[in-house]
Amino acid sequence: MHGTFLNRLHTYDINPKFSKRAAYFSMEFAVDQSLKIYSGGLGFLAGSHLRSAYDLKQNLIGIGILWKYGYYDQVWNQDHYMEAKFVKKEYSFLEDTGIIFPVTIHDSKVNVKAYFLPPDVFGTAPLFLLSTDIPENDYLSRTITHKLYDSNLAAKIAQSIVLGVGGAKLLDIIGSEPEVYHMNEGHALPLVFYLYSKFRSEEAVRNRMVFTTHTPELAGNEEHSLELLEEMSFLHCIPLDEVKRIAKISGDTLNYTLTALRLSKIANGVSEIHSKVSQSMWQGNEGVCPIIHITNAQNKKFWKDEVLEDALNTNNDELLVRRKKELKQELFKEVADQTGKIFDPNVLTLVWARRFAGYKRAQLLLHNYEKFLGLISRKHEPIQVIWAGKPYPEDKLGIDIFNYINHTVEQFDRCAILTGHEMKLSAMLKKGSDVWLNNPIPPREASGTSGMTASMNASINFSIPDGWFPEFAKHGVNSFIINSKPTDSWVQRDDQDNKELLRVLEEEIIPTYYRDPNRWTTIMKQAMCDVYPQFDSDRMATEYYQKLYQA
Secondary structure (H helix, E strand, O other), X not given: OHXXXXXXXXXXXXXXXXXXXXXXXXXXXXXXOOOOOOOOHHHXXXXXXXXXXXXXXXXXXEEEEOOOOOOOEEEEOOOOOEEEEOOOOOOOXXXXXXXXXXXXXXXXXXXXXXXXXXXXXXXXXXXXXXXXXXXXXXXXXXXXXXXXXXXXXXXXXXXXXXXXXXXXXXXXXXXOOOOEEEEEOHHHOHHHHHHHHHHOOHHHHHHHEEEEOOXXXXXXXXXXXXXXXHHOOOXXXXXXXXXHHHHOOOOOEEEHXXXXXXXXXXXXXXXXXXXXXXXXXXXXXXXXXXXEEOOOOEOHHHHOOHHHHHHHHOOOHHHHHHHHHHHHHXXXXXXXXXXXXXXOOOOEEEEEEOOOOHHHOOOHHHOOHHHHHHHHHOOOOOEEEEEEOOOOOOOHHHHHHHHHHHHHHOOOOOEXXXXXXXXXXXXXXXXXXXXXXXXXXXXXXXXXXXXXXXXXXXXXXXXXXXXXXXXXXXXXXXXXXXOOOOOOOHHHHHHXXXXXXXXXXXXXXXXXXXXOHHHHHHHHHHHHHHHOOOOEHHHHHHHHHHHHHOO
């Protein structure tokens, strides 16, 4: 039965240029609004990767987890503070493969069931999603695949085992052993120990493994005690002294990213800047593989507005401007529905929309409150501002920032904060914004792909030069740059970056939008031209084959 299943994995003929068999392991995939198994940028990136793999006819299979409660649903409580709500999700378009197999977690057998997303449902490479929420398991085992990024440490470790070991075992069961195993971030790390147990050779593991590291942030580079990992069966029953030898560990803890770098033949950062940051972080350690850069990208075919692209290709500025206003009106219907505020499509509209994390500084625009108040109260050449994004449900700082912005701006008619930042709202915000604001503390933004899809839809990036942005930005030509200089004090840096943000906004962006609409249109068009093809995921998926898989 499983052999027959293998024969119908790819509904397209494999392009000989991409015939090497690859399996892509990711904790989240954002392939469609209806499949709520993603939290943010990592998932958006993985979803675009699968779409481009489909378009390019690559011999790639995705491996993920079917999260029963998704990430979470972002709602308001009765006092208008953000609340994370967990609701069961059902998907009739997923195919039950009938494949159930055991993995070992905490020295106990846990049954894993495989579901399948056929390529033609959403236009992606074939995707398997693993679940432990089945009657064959006890209640505790069923909860392993309930919540993406569960805050319980034991649950998180168990999730990694399901993804890494479960994914590899599934591929063996269906007879589709890859030539390349690609870990998208370190979540699937138990995979390397499974492969070592299978091949009994470090070299055999390393020859098959490639790795993408996505962040310099501590939370994205997990580290736990070897004792705990051994107790949880993370190490796949390999003796500790052997684990220490193959992972080159001298202490009593294991770092996911460092171990992945030591047991892969090659790795990549997700922008030029990020690869350099990653090299400086890790390459002083023994046995680390080369870290190149393959800059993240997004699938233009999926994210673009067809009318905007037609207007660009036919050099029809009138259509471009008219369509942009229509898209603003569509976004403003959502603003009105959520907040009761009516926004004006003729007013310059800034959007800040991404995960609420401390280093991303969603509140930077409000840092000097008096100046912010003057900015959003001006009668001549006014602006409108929208925020959206989901903090991690256990991130108190991120939730506090979200609530602070909400209760600060809810009194202002020209400011709004929206909930439910998933693929549908994300697309509306990118298409309906005039300016896409991004102001992280550099160099902590590894990539920042939201700005790419904004540019694809004639929204002008206004950003600190971090992540992908320096590879794209030409100030006043296709974007606007907030120059940020390092300081010894975070408060001083916020002061300085806020001043520069306001200066560029007041002296360049606002006057250009209102007084020189022809130049504004030219900048929009240049952004749309410059973002393609370099930041389209077809380029990225091609580079993964050329630079990682065939290395």
